[in-house]
Amino acid sequence: MNKYELQVMQWLKDNRARAARFLQILVRENSTRENESSTQAIVIEKCRQLGLLLDIWEIDEAELRSHPAYCCDRKGFEGNPNLVAVLKGSGDGRSIILNGHIDVVPVGDSSSWNHDPFSGLIECGKLYGRGATDMKGGNVALLMAIESIIANGIKLKGDVIFQSVIEEESGGAGTLAAVLRGYKADGAIIPEPTNMKIFPKQQGSMWFRVTVTGKAAHGGTRYEGVSAIEKSLLVINKLQQLEKVRNARITDPLFKKIPIPIPINIGKISSGEWPSSVPDTAIIEGRMGVSPEETIKSAQLEMESCLEELSNQEEWFRKYPLKLEWFGGRWQPGSINSDHPLMNELIKSFEVVKGDGPVIEASPWGTDGGILSTVGNTPVVVFGPGITETAHDANEHIILEDMFAASEIIALTLLKWCEIDK
């Protein structure tokens, strides 16, 4: 390590307590959807103190509405701004976007939590609370990495573009707005909770709904009706087959440890209103994984033609067609080569900090990286300190040691990627 790297590493070690305390402050603010402003205000103040160039704006739905990657049912964005804060480089260096979302998912059943979901409680090296892992811990790692460079008076050649966006959990409108506002870079890191794994590829995903029609009848003469539940079994069965076919095609070694790289998850079924009636409608809702090698559109077409095939096999469906809708969330897949220069820098930095190589895999879920890479043409690596398993769950928490290590790895990567202007 050169002296700059040593300075940065030392500074980050000296400021661990401050980093933990900052995460605690962020976690104690509830930033569920449409309530992002108070947390965003804390991040803005932090960036102002760091002397970054601030761009704070409210998303204009009218501008985004017609974009094919826009997927959002939010009524309004007033009062809950997006933030981009830039550490300008001196020029001639590679730029980087450091992207984190500030929104968190709802608490769920609060009785499942051992403590207040917004406690920020620290116990045995873990910090608890909604958002600790997904992904305020990652955001703190980013901000501490930036601060370590500024605090040590280091100048970089390339721009560091920090983004604190809203709406990631509901389809990515915040990052899309930042891309359409013009923010692109030579690379990007998104510290989503990857358990410190490095994900050069991210699975995309989208929600679907299949409506199955039956024919009502009294349960005592059920043979006079056609059960929408029984017909739904054919649909579920067909979707299970489709999942097998689609996954058999995945040969990328990054997926080799993942039992089902791009799952088709049947998340909901609802049919019938009365135990002794034959149900005439069933609604199936689920999530379809999209591989980094395909597009949202091509995956949609594949499911559409799969259900068309079923309709051709089943006379009932020819008369009463299945209805397939794409609704709600949609996350673009993302991908860069495993030997992309940003990957190399990140892996080397990881080895320096951890003394061992990272696990490199494909992510089982989508992130804003999909939009950044497919719409913003910015190569994205997803790597962060949060614990995948506790995201969206009760008693969400992060291991602080991992957050500290992630900030060191990211800081070293910035020094190499953006290059020090000596």
Place this chain on the structure above:
Amino acid sequence: MNKYELQVMQWLKDNRARAARFLQILVRENSTRENESSTQAIVIEKCRQLGLLLDIWEIDEAELRSHPAYCCDRKGFEGNPNLVAVLKGSGDGRSIILNGHIDVVPVGDSSSWNHDPFSGLIECGKLYGRGATDMKGGNVALLMAIESIIANGIKLKGDVIFQSVIEEESGGAGTLAAVLRGYKADGAIIPEPTNMKIFPKQQGSMWFRVTVTGKAAHGGTRYEGVSAIEKSLLVINKLQQLEKVRNARITDPLFKKIPIPIPINIGKISSGEWPSSVPDTAIIEGRMGVSPEETIKSAQLEMESCLEELSNQEEWFRKYPLKLEWFGGRWQPGSINSDHPLMNELIKSFEVVKGDGPVIEASPWGTDGGILSTVGNTPVVVFGPGITETAHDANEHIILEDMFAASEIIALTLLKWCEIDK
């Protein structure tokens, strides 16, 4: 036909317009659950005018609660009485119960009705409205039959016990209360909507609920969870097999035209709250048919051991047991021999009136006949003028000609069964 029979037949033909008008009055009163009183008042006044011995009482839930055939979630019975009205015989004749329920099922989606659901509209010989077929038309047939005997000054030896009961649609508490009050007889006719078929046997039925446990996970890593929907498919499959096994045992020729004599209807399934989560609970609700040759209890035991068998086959269910509940409605099966004397009289009367023999079958649904026969030890035949297919449906209606014919058939049967005291 003897002169009494001729008198009765002629009187019924002369009074068809009055019969239709009386049904119209009854249909125009909404007698859905807990609103039976106004319709019951009209029936009571009719019976008073006929000079019948009236027994009007409110059901005492405390008295019925512990009875094994009691199945009711109604809060109270105040203000909505049961009615038994007796035409006393001179003695030494066979008594008969004429049982009809006054409650009707809810209107459902009123936009599906072409007219006001309580219009009582008469068009092309059909009378429309909720309850026209199920079973106020049957009740009118009973009352006209009784009136035809009284109006012609005919005395019977056996008692005619007319019952206008509440709660049939919700499990039979009204008829159970009448039985426990002491009303039994040598035979009974229940004019439920049979399309003029004669049902010496009635399928019983009951509702069940199976709760299936899974394990939640994110849809992107669905292999880390266990889908309650996928596990439900095993349960549905097993119940379909059970239905096959149970129906293969039915050899009674009365069932030979019925594709599935005792169906197991899966009426509802509900699982999952989020498209991209693996659902951890599924709830299946349905209706199990009970053959006249078995008891409610033995059918329950059969389903219980079937699901136990599934639990033994599936490791998951050994760890996370299926939960089976018997809830909501329960209707006892009923049965008399096809050559029972009441059957003979009814068939002969049918042939006289219709000039042809009746269709004799087993009913695909339960009636209060189950309670009357199993608890009240009263042999029951179900036979009535309503249209099975329109019961519980929008635009429910009855063919008035059938109602007139049914009252003639029942009147002739009363003369034979209870015997004329000349």
